[in-house]
Amino acid sequence: xxxxQVNLNGTLGAILLRQYLDAxxxxxxxxxxxxxxxxxxxxxxxxxxxxFRRAQDEHLDRKRRLESIIQELLDxxxxxxxxxxxxxxxxxxxxxxxxxxxxxxxxxxxxDDLGESPDY
Numbered sequence: 001x002x003x004x005q006v007n008l009n010g011t012l013g014a015i016l017l018r019q020y021l022d023a024x025x026x027x028x029x030x031x032x033x034x035x036x037x038x039x040x041x042x043x044x045x046x047x048x049x050x051x052f053r054r055a056q057d058e059h060l061d062r063k064r065r066l067e068s069i070i071q072e073l074l075d076x077x078x079x080x081x082x083x084x085x086x087x088x089x090x091x092x093x094x095x096x097x098x099x100x101x102x103x104x105x106x107x108x109x110x111x112d113d114l115g116e117s118p119d120y
Contacts, residue, residue, distance in 0.1 A: 013083060013084040013087065020073050020077040021073075021077050024070050027069060027070045030066065031063070034059075034063060035063075039052060043055075
């Protein structure tokens with residue numbers, strides 16, 4: 001399956017994730033409606049002997065296709081969440097590295113005040 005790539009020029013990762021989860025939720029609601037529309041024998045009693053069974057099989061097939069699409073959307077959402085997590089870890093790492101450089105720089109000035117030379 002081709003997953004989207006969260007990037008600076010694209011849709012924000014949080015928005016992208018929400019879109020896929022909302023789509024899955026909407027299909028779950030459709031799934032509940034589909035369950036309500038399940039075939040009932042009384043609606044097929046005047047048809048040939050196999051009509052009700054065919055209707056049940058077709059209904060089950062529709063339900064399985066819908067479940068498959070929901071699962072695909074959730075798989076995509078999971079991948080987006082993973083990418084979002086990786087980006088956040090990377091962002092924190094970069095921020096910490098910058099903070100370390102600033103702290104080292106400040107520490108260097110402190111040592112200068114004591115007559116020591118900075119380590120950088």
